[in-house]
Amino acid sequence: MRQWRPGADDGRVTEIITGLYMSPLEILSLLGAVALVTARWLPSVLRPRVTIAAAAVLVPSAIVLSVAGIRWQLLPVLAGAALVLPFALSPLLRRRGGRTAWRARWWLALPGSLACVGLIATGPVGAWAFPVPEFPEPSGEFAVGTRVVQWTDPLRPESFTADPDDRRTVVVQLWYPAQKSPAGTQRAQYLGRTEQEARTVSAALAGAVGLPGFLVDGVPRARSRSVFDAPVAGAGERFPIVLFSPGSGGVRTQNTAWAEELASHGYLVAALDHPYDSAAVVLDDGRTVSSETSSSGDRDKDEELAVGWTAVRAADLGFVRTQLDRLDRGETGDPLAGRLDTSRVAVTGHSIGGAAALQAARQDGRFGAVIDLDGYPHGPTSPALGRPTLALTQAVTPDTDPRYLPRLTEALELSTATSYRLTIPGAGHLTFMDGPLYLPPVPSIVGSLGRAESPHVVAATTLAFLDATLRDRPGDLAGALSAYGELSVHHPGGGR
Incomplete structure (x- = not known):
């Protein structure tokens, strides 16, 4: 279910996703961060496309949120994404430079991926625990x-x-x-x-x-x-x-x-x-x-x-x-x-x-x-x-x-x-x-x-x-x- 509430003082409307208590931009940042982490575990043919798409969603969303005023709940999400980003982009950059892409073995990558997922997960948990309050619609005639x-x-x-x-x-x-x-x-x-x-x-x-x-x-x-x-x-x-x-x-x-x-x-x-x-x-x-x-x-x-x-x-x-x-x-x-x-x-x-x-x-x-x-x-x-x-x-x-x-x-x-x-x-x-x-x-x-x-x-x-x-x-x-x-x-x- 979705609810609407007025946003900042400029009168714009910000959508809040009920249950997660996160705005659409925050949701996009969260999804981009998760996609960056999971791209490492996808088949090689999908890996580059998912990585590029995730970065294309995450970076602009984070920039807009930083300008508009970022909530603390998104900081661990961005921190997890920042940790994984160099490892996600490095193979792509090496290929574009004509060099052989290097990828860590799964048993080396797994602990880091789990740590990043855990860090990213604290974002929606924090948003659920300490949300922007959504006030109930009054039920009277006035x-x-x-x-x-x-x-x-x-x-x-x-x-x-x-x-x-x-x-x-x-x-x-x-x-x-x-x-x-x-x-x-x-x-x-x-x-x-x-x-x-x-x-x-x-x-x-x-x-x-x-x-x-x-x-x-x-x-x-x-x-x-x-x-x-x-x-x-x-x-x-x-x-x-x-x-x-x-x-x-x-x-x-x-x-x-x-x-x-x-x-x-x-x-x-x-x-x-x-x-x-x-x-x-x-x-x-x-x-x-x-x-x-x-x-x-x-x-x-x-x-x-x-x-x-x-x-x-x-x-x-x-x-x-x-x-x-x-x-x-x-x-x-x-x-x-x-x-x-x-x-x-x-x-x-x-x-x-x-x-x-x-x-x-x-x-x-x-x-x-x-x-x-x-x-x-x-x-x-x-x-x-x-x-x-x-x-x-x-x-x-x-x-x-x-x-x-x-x-x-x-x-x-x-x-x-x-x-x-x-x-x-x-x-x-x-x-x-x-x-x-x-x-x-x-x-x-x-x-x-x-x-x-x-x-x-x-x-x-x-x-x-x-x-x-x-x-x-x-x-x-x-x-x-x-x-x-x-x-x-x-x-x-x-x-x-």
């Missing part, structure tokens, strides 16, 4: 637009700096239902407004988890399914709002596939960068704010720190909720003015962002529903949650923090609204973000649901919950959720 805004809270000092005049600033990305764009319209850059911002954020994310940046160099090459500044969908419909806080060190774009799916179904998704907590936040003036939150190694101390960071994030969510009110009233001259249903707002988050969502809902009655994507509930469990809550979790294992489920269960059972905990078999902590689209499909890293199923499950379950709680759509919510895993329903008063 196309998706996106843009980035930056808001400063004049009433709240920045707690991460010593400057008394510094005020808390957040960067927010909006995904919204949009009009369909003309064919060939360039899709939005993933991880940033520009490729440079995307590379800055990608390098920071890799560094935060101890990965060399080059391993994920395909991520900032990706483009999502939305279009920057696309016109808002017509018909005057008002869109329910979903706020999102990323995980520890995470960034506003870490759940892009999920956000685009929700927006295609008529929601406005507002995802936050939390400066000094997110891995890297690029501000409007070009400055990059790096994360200053890190573990101390002491469990009690880390819990105290996490409670403080969660409180900051919860305040950020409340501030953005207020800004969206101003936006809808037309105070900022935004194209979305008058199109937001500010009476129907959910607050969501992943990991520590889920904890922030729970705290924001406790503190701010304007939130009508809560979604916690595998987040440990840091902070106080009072006052009780007073709105429907959905907690999605991975399966509990011996490595799971033993305090996690009791704390989460306590928060849900104390709620004065019906709440749900859905444990999804095969899920990992990174299942609940875009990670499965570009990280190695290793169960201990991203779960075992796979690159296609992971975003589908997270979007389907959260959409069912949002449609039931924000839009009051009839249906069996418990039945819809239980189709994806083990469901616990917590009714007000502690009943199940």
